[in-house]
Amino acid sequence: MIKYHPDNAVLKQFAAGELPVSVSVIVSSHVEMCPHCQAKVAQFSKELADSTFAPESAFFNQVAGVEDEQFISMIDSITDLEPDPATDKLPKTVTEIEIAGKRLALPRALKSLGLKEWSGLGKLSRSRLDLDDGDMRMSLLHIEKGGNVPTHTHKGFEITLLLQGSFEDDMGRYQTGDFIWLDGEHTHSPVTEEGCVCLTVSSDALHFTEGVSQLLNPLGKFIY
Structure with missing residues (x-):
């Protein structure tokens, strides 16, 4: 059961x-996994x-004054875009990993x-x-059985969505689907x-805080 969600x-x-x-x-990835947040997003989307589109809204009044042909032309101008040749050079996208x-x-x-090559350091x-x-970076992070990350805080913020397995820390135990937002x-x-x-x-590197673990601060940049 998912216990931790975006607010x-x-x-x-x-x-x-x-x-x-x-x-x-x-956030979208968490919502896909979480019926509780799916219902909330549906509610907020409906309210929005x-x-x-309320009759008194500026958007409604603007659209109401547009002829059908003009409106169709507006939509065509948005959707009829030429493909970007640069997209052919992006890393290969994947839908499943092992x-x-x-x-x-x-x-x-x-x-x-695109998903780039994996790099490893210990577990x-x-x-x-x-x-x-x-400055924000998105990654897939794998920690092997019995692995840990030494005591640290965050120079910026770090959002974690657990896709598989579980881990625990000083604040609780987290399972697949849990969404954790931490900062300094x-x-x-x-x-x-x-x-x-x-x-x-x-949004920035981790900062290790205790004794010898401070020598591992390059590891914080690796995870970031």
Whole structure:
């Protein structure tokens, strides 16, 4: 059972299309897995539509004054776009991966994004998703059985969606579908007994905080 979700403010921004692209993708991936959040997004979308298309709204009045032929022309101008040749050079997109002998179907929101080569460090491995979103980076992160990430905090924020397996930290235990948003106010040390695969969005590197673990701060840049 999914216990951790985006808060209502984030879901409302998602329904309104106001989130940064990478954050929207990870929220969409959670919503795909979570009936509870699907219902909330449907409710917020309906409220937004009711407000936008209400007879007294500016949008309604603007559309009402447009002739049918003009409206069709407007839609054609939006949808009739030439394909971008640059898209042929993007990394190959995938819909399913295999990690540690297990198959994992990726969320639909990732289907148009290229997946780069995996790189590993100890029991951690990471593959970047090809998405240009400023300082924010989106990755698939795999932690092998018995693996852990030393105690750390976050210079920016880190969003984690658990796609497979489970892990636990100082704040709780997380299972497939759980959505965790952390920032500099949180310090934790995740550990997994069975192994896990996560989709992550980070705005900056991790910062390791205790003793010798501070020597591992290059690892924070690896995960970011």
